[in-house]
Amino acid sequence: MSERPLRAAVVGCGAVTERYHLPALLASPDVEVVACVDPSLERARSLAERVRAPLALDGHAGLAGSVDLALVAAPNAVHERIAVDLLSAGVHVLVEKPMARSAAECDRMIEAAAATGAVLSVGHAYRHYPVARFAHELFAAGALGAVRRVDVRQNAGGRWPAASTAVLTREAGGGVLLDIGVHTLDLLLWWLGDLRVVAYRDDAAGGVESECEAELELGGGAPVAVELSRTRNLRDTTIVKCERGVVEIGIYEPAVVRLAMVGGGTTLAGGVPDAEFERAPVQTLFARQLADVVAAVRHGAPPLVGGREGRRAVALVEECYALRRPLRRPWDYPEAYAAIGRTGP
Amino acid sequence: MLVLGASGFLGDRLVERLVLERRARVRVLVRRVMGAVRLARLPVEVLTGDVVDAHAVAAAAEDCDVVFNCVKGTGADASLRRAADVNGVRHAVEAAREQGARVVHVSTMAVYDLPRDGEVDELSPPAPRGDPYSDAKREGERLALALGSRHGVPVVVVQPTVIYGPNAGVHGAEILEELRTSRMLLIDGGAGVCNAVYVDDVVTALLLAATSDRAPGERFLVSGPEYPTWREFIGCFERMLGVSRTVPVSEAEALALWRRSRRRPWLAPDLLRLLREDRALRRRVLATREGALARRLVGHTPLRSLLGGARAPAPPGPAAPPEEELPLAPARPWLVHYLAKRARVRHEKARALLGYEPAFSLADGMCLTEQWARVAGLLG
Numbered sequence: 001m002s003e004r005p006l007r008a009a010v011v012g013c014g015a016v017t018e019r020y021h022l023p024a025l026l027a028s029p030d031v032e033v034v035a036c037v038d039p040s041l042e043r044a045r046s047l048a049e050r051v052r053a054p055l056a057l058d059g060h061a062g063l064a065g066s067v068d069l070a071l072v073a074a075p076n077a078v079h080e081r082i083a084v085d086l087l088s089a090g091v092h093v094l095v096e097k098p099m100a101r102s103a104a105e106c107d108r109m110i111e112a113a114a115a116t117g118a119v120l121s122v123g124h125a126y127r128h129y130p131v132a133r134f135a136h137e138l139f140a141a142g143a144l145g146a147v148r149r150v151d152v153r154q155n156a157g158g159r160w161p162a163a164s165t166a167v168l169t170r171e172a173g174g175g176v177l178l179d180i181g182v183h184t185l186d187l188l189l190w191w192l193g194d195l196r197v198v199a200y201r202d203d204a205a206g207g208v209e210s211e212c213e214a215e216l217e218l219g220g221g222a223p224v225a226v227e228l229s230r231t232r233n234l235r236d237t238t239i240v241k242c243e244r245g246v247v248e249i250g251i252y253e254p255a256v257v258r259l260a261m262v263g264g265g266t267t268l269a270g271g272v273p274d275a276e277f278e279r280a281p282v283q284t285l286f287a288r289q290l291a292d293v294v295a296a297v298r299h300g301a302p303p304l305v306g307g308r309e310g311r312r313a314v315a316l317v318e319e320c321y322a323l324r325r326p327l328r329r330p331w332d333y334p335e336a337y338a339a340i341g342r343t344g345p
Numbered sequence: 346m347l348v349l350g351a352s353g354f355l356g357d358r359l360v361e362r363l364v365l366e367r368r369a370r371v372r373v374l375v376r377r378v379m380g381a382v383r384l385a386r387l388p389v390e391v392l393t394g395d396v397v398d399a400h401a402v403a404a405a406a407e408d409c410d411v412v413f414n415c416v417k418g419t420g421a422d423a424s425l426r427r428a429a430d431v432n433g434v435r436h437a438v439e440a441a442r443e444q445g446a447r448v449v450h451v452s453t454m455a456v457y458d459l460p461r462d463g464e465v466d467e468l469s470p471p472a473p474r475g476d477p478y479s480d481a482k483r484e485g486e487r488l489a490l491a492l493g494s495r496h497g498v499p500v501v502v503v504q505p506t507v508i509y510g511p512n513a514g515v516h517g518a519e520i521l522e523e524l525r526t527s528r529m530l531l532i533d534g535g536a537g538v539c540n541a542v543y544v545d546d547v548v549t550a551l552l553l554a555a556t557s558d559r560a561p562g563e564r565f566l567v568s569g570p571e572y573p574t575w576r577e578f579i580g581c582f583e584r585m586l587g588v589s590r591t592v593p594v595s596e597a598e599a600l601a602l603w604r605r606s607r608r609r610p611w612l613a614p615d616l617l618r619l620l621r622e623d624r625a626l627r628r629r630v631l632a633t634r635e636g637a638l639a640r641r642l643v644g645h646t647p648l649r650s651l652l653g654g655a656r657a658p659a660p661p662g663p664a665a666p667p668e669e670e671l672p673l674a675p676a677r678p679w680l681v682h683y684l685a686k687r688a689r690v691r692h693e694k695a696r697a698l699l700g701y702e703p704a705f706s707l708a709d710g711m712c713l714t715e716q717w718a719r720v721a722g723l724l725g
Contacts, residue, residue: 157379165378165393168385175386205365206388230382232721329720331511331713333365336545340709344366345549 064089122310145243175208396433499561510544511717535576
């Protein structure tokens with residue numbers, strides 16, 4: 001029996017909506033885009049015209065009753081408000097990462113969803129990378145034994161398009177930890193279990209961080225080191241040392257997984273074949289994310305990343321920022337002058 | 346304070362010192378949002394736009410007291426680079442005029458004719474026409490001062506020499522990259538003079554230029570405290586990498602190498618090498634009529650090993666090629682001549698009028714540069 005497509009709205013018509021979410025929505029037989037919302041009515045109209053959506057609004061207030069599903073890709077600071085309003089009106093919501101700026105904001109979103117039974121899903125699309133799914137399956141099976149140590153080094157430069165400088169503010173996009181680190185932490189939480197923060201340093205000096213180093217711990221005490229940089233080329237892999245072997249998981253495509261057993265002398269290296277993904281990687285990512293949400297709405301299965309799941313990474317980021325110490329380098333100002341025995345120029 | 350070219354090597358450091366040392370309110374104009382990710386760690390206002398867009402510059406300069414122009418034209422298109430180096434300057438001065446602001450314009454020592462030997466100061470003759478970079482910078486500099494004088498805008502031109510330090514491109518990351526992948530020619534044995542100046546010293550000069558009463562209308566050469574040779578300068582990078590990758594050559598030899606590199610190679614040696622290395626290609630070629638014929642004719646001659654021999658494939662994994670196999674990077678003629686010069690750039694004028702004094706010796710500057718290079722993952 002074919003059901004009528006879900007009526008969908010995009011709230012926030014920025015670069016990521018335009019390039020990734022909309023194509024996925026348009027390609028899906030299960031949804032129909034009926035509304036585009038953006039504080040700039042002109043932008044909402046222009047996008048609505050392009051995708052032939054009947055409604056163009058400058059606020060989400062008019063959506064309840066007209067849409068079944070809302071895709072929220074607005075600045076971080078307004079995730080909570082928009083999501084809570086929509087969820088309270090029974091609209092299902094897929095909200096972009098990070099879910100919100102604090103665990104408290106997440107809690108209110110979760111409550112709103114619970115109150116009406118609407119689906120709340122968080123856009124941690126990285127979970128849909130074939131390599132990420134494989135890693136999840138590997139660790140879920142406990143194939144390599146207990147985790148002993150984790151090390152992530154990742155360049156988080158401008159890989160995702162940005163239309164406005166607002167993304168460089170904490171309110172909208174945030175520094176490297178909030179913007180990209182939230183993906184990294186979400187994957188670690190998904191693969192390995194709960195984490196707590198031991199120490200955190202970043203280079204924010206009145207603005208948003210472009211470099212950060214975090215020391216965390218898994219439940220059993222295994223140390224986890226995370227280093228992110230917007231500008232430096234780093235290894236771009238996650239190394240997980242376990243009781244029986246070491247697995248190194250590539251972060252960016254083409255992502256390679258390397259596996260070596262403890263006490264062995266050989267390494268297995270390869271990718272996770274996925275023809276559909278290889279044909280159109282990013283589109284497939286967003287298509288699968290959307291399909292997961294649609295299934296949750298239609299069949300009541302919990303989404304891959306529901307409200308509680310999405311909250312975990314936000315809580316961790318919040319914990320990092322709370323423990324934040326400055327990350328200084330010897331050539332910074334004023335350290336460079338101290339290094340030559342001067343107080344200043 | 347408006348900083349144009351803030352996402353570049355010099356501009357980024359200037360912004361850092363303006364905010365942290367001078368506690369200034371800084372606005373930057375960048376072409377791409379993601380070009381400002383480092384700048385955004387500081388509390389600066391980020392606007393997007395291009396210096397070739399007069400409106401963008403005018404809007405960015407609103408309420409500013411000083412416009413720092415650290416823009417250097419980049420990219421493959423010479424006319425676009427020139428637009429940034431000349432029109433961009435015009436827009437900066439016009440915008441400053443509107444705000445009653447001062448302009449500190451970053452030019453280069455390349456606007457002067459560097460002699461074979463001897464000293465260079467602000468009275469030295471200008472560079473001969475012909476090099477697009479120095480032509481554009483000379484024009485930009487002249488325009489800045491002429492417009493400044495005509496419209497009563499205080500314009501200060503700062504002409505740094507060879508700027509190095511953490512985050513350097515041309516005299517930093519690019520040298521390291523070249524040394525990692527090829528052997529570098531040391532023209533005239535590296536006896537030429539590298540007028541190296543550490544980035545923080547240049548920033549100090551810019552900050553002085555922004556406030557000194559004696560600066561407007563003047564041009565200032567800004568060099569470092571020492572005059573290392575290119576051998577010494579490049580040697581610092583070699584030590585960071587733990588390699589010895591320079592090949593001393595005379596100017597004549599370097600020019601001959603360049604001429605040789607420009608000549609088109611014969612097809613046959615390359616083709617034979619390809620057939621030797623690529624098994625699949627070899628199979629396909631030998632499957633053709635000509636290939637089968639060649640194989641029959643060639644028989645057991647030495648040529649057979651080239652066409653039919655199955656060589657063991659190279660072992661997988663990265664293996665650093667032995668030193669002798671690293672290619673020799675040929676240098677263009679103008680670079681060869683430039684690197685051979687022993688001219689020393691003096692900064693007495695900057696000292697006298699601005700109180701400029703470089704604080705970083707080559708050793709100190711390179712120590713900090715090495716620490717950065719390690720953290721940036723440039724040392725392999």
